[in-house]
Amino acid sequence: MSTERSQIVGQSRRSTIILGLAAWIAALLVFFPIFWMVLNGFKEEIDANSSPKLIFDPTSDRYTEVTTQTEGLLGFQEAFTNSFVIVAISTLLVLIMAIPAAYSLSIRPIAKWRDVLFFFISTKFLPIVAAILPLYIIGTRYGLTNSRIGLVILYTAMNLPLAVWMLRSFFSEVPKELVEAAQIDGAGIRGQITSVILPIVAPGIAATALLCVIFAWNEFFLAVQLNSVDGSTVPIWVSSNVSTRGNFLAKLSAASTLATLPVVIAGWAAQKRMIRGLAMGAIK
Amino acid sequence: MTAATADRAKLLAKRNRLEAWKRRLPLLPALLFTIVVTQVPFVLSLWYSFTEWRINPPSPRTFIGVDNYTGLVSNSFFRDAAFTTIFMTVASVLLSLLLGTGLALLLDRDFFGRGLARTLLITPFLIMPVVAGLVWKTQMFNSSFGVLNWILETLGFDSIEFVSRWPAGSIIVVLVWQWMPFMMLIVLAGLQGQDPSVLEAARVDGASSFSIFGQITLPQLRPYLELGTLLGTIYLIQVFDHVEVITGGGPGSTNIPYFVFQRSIGGGWRFGEASAFSIVVVVASIVIANLGLRVLSNLLEGEAP
């Protein structure tokens, strides 16, 4: 019995090493383009625009260039300020609306909570491209193009269904009795949410907010169609570093690294929770 | 007595109505906002689609009925775009699901530095699509400075201009690179939710690793795979950024989102016709959504409120 067991363990140890090695090779391959991008950002243009080389004299000049010089109309500072403001406000609006909505779909559900949840998710199936024309026309008429307000509204609408979906999963993990106990203890809806529910689902709310931030920060289509002149965001700034004349690879790499850094770091920090929020609750 | 009972019944009914509204109230801001911002544009699109409306050269908007739609049937560019959309979506969803599942299975067992390996693996999902497209185009696919071609040349092959030779394929590679980590994380959540005692029981019963995977793990993963497919499809069917930065809509890579853009504010300025395209896309999406929602309702099935 014990020899048999150790045989099983021995076998699984050998395969663990092999499969672990495979996982590491896959990880390095998958990560390589990002590694390469970061590396190129520290090169001189002449080194970047040549046959790929690993050994070079690192310089931070490209970073100075992309953050201080303005290619075309859009500067680093302007783009990052716009992005920060738009992403922060839209994510906040999403949470303000999604938290009570999730309460209504899970803790004290309305009669047709499934239908409403379906409606929210079904809006994600409607292609944004089919809405861009009316949005463009309405936006132009009411001065919402080339303004931060327009993108705030659209990013809020873009992320709201996903946030409602995720938060509902987290909320439905709160034991019903806890909310009932709070009710009996004299707490109204707001008291129940702030004192009992939110502290329990705080990690889930953080994960949801993060996913909203990622999607809003990375969004390019609406930004470039509606805000190409003013209120332009980081993705537009990155693409503005693609130049038709001269070499730009190193500069583009530096700009790309700066543009992706905030979201990548946030995503690394919250990877486990993020996926729990997406996957759990939907499946129980 | 009967009057009192009737009064009481009225009171109870009033209380029930009030409660129903109390339950709905927290939902209303999100619901109304979503309806206004997402539904109004589609209604407008529908109206535009029945008109002839060109901006360049400027012409007044005139109602022409279903002409835009009849023209669309014979429009070979639209058919090509529809085909490209289906091809790119199906290929990228399936490949990222397949590779993501494989990676999840690798990551499910403990090995040295597992946390770091997972961190490296999820990073592509966090990368801005514009950046992903540009990095792959200029630093991987590029025929003179690209890493892929450098490898080919080192191995003694001729270099290939990947993007112009396989425009759709190049885009799919980048899409899979970005979405494979997402699928991996969802499947990983499913794997880690497995009851280890079931696996142990199967092992005690003498099942091989292969049959354990096929008969226990895979059926348990099914809802997670469905969820991954659903969410992946929602996003991948709408891909625009990658097309814009990698091929700029080059031959064989113009999907419907990009096509609608080209025909309208992307230079075509034929708003009526572009709107008709949009409406067709919406209808197609509703069909796909219905299939997707059926998957969803299976996921929600049996879950008490």
Next chain:
Amino acid sequence: MADVTYDGATRIYPGTEIAAVDSLDLDIADGEFLVLVGPSGSGKSTALRMLAGLEFIDGGSVSIGGRDVTLTPPQDRDIAMVFQNYALYPNMTVAANMGFALKQRGIEKEERARRVREAAKVLDLEEYLDRKPKNLSGGQRQRVAMGRAIVREPQVFLMDEPLSNLDAKLRVQTRTELAELQARLGVTTVYVTHDQVEAMTMGHRVAVLRDGKLQQVARPRDLYSTPANRFVAGFIGSPAMNLIDVDPGNGPLQLGTAPITGAPASGTAVGTVGVRPEHLRLGSTGINGRVTVIEELGSQAFVHVAIEHEGRDEVLVVRDEGETDIQRNDNVQVGILGPCHLFGTDGERIDQ
């Protein structure tokens, strides 16, 4: 402190036809410990939750201390509830858990702390006040849940199977403590359980429910000695009363071959005869039977005896004080010592 009245209170869950609680009439006196007992699905928890305001009342009314609370939300009913899984707020310390309701009512911080300390003292929780619920044992959590209720000094305590998550030994001990605490505080208490032993040992009165309908409400002893119907007779008492169906048209009442003394006061037809195990005895006379199972408890034993009754096989459970040495498959005689209960064909008790 207050009395509680259910007056024709009815709850029909949305989307269902059958009432979960059907026209419940129940008066609970000030300071009384009333236990609602019944099998699962009997509506006992629903009845409690109606009193709490967590379930709507679709007909009739509920009042606390003479005040009609049918339409009052739970926040305004001045009640405290102990849940089966305790429902402690995981993010708050024990002290914060106990003080939460006081805080909601806007009571000053010092006053709150004083009352929490007092309650903690009563329940022996003082050294745990700064802990989070997850760092407590099951028994301690149960006491915190109790503490959260008593700190409020509510009009009524509601308890929904508060002991069912404790292990058997702790449950028995806590049962006594809880009954003693209730007697000391003198707060009207409504207590739900599916465990008839708990109901009998704790309740001043016990209300038995089945399928949403009140079967009987009485003091434990009366419930035991004069069950109002066949269901109560079978539900109360462990082991259960022997209930043997009889054919009404079969002449004089008999159990097996033994005649039954006593006859219906009115001429109602008898459908079932009930006799408790302690009212049967193994001896040298009585109904012939064969021993199938012996449950030995030390001080006594319950002996299952297969008999023939009206041409079919029945089993009687007999309490045996342990003087006789009986083996499985022994042939024995069962004598009827005490009173038999008679129930009509409709299951209702027939007075003798």
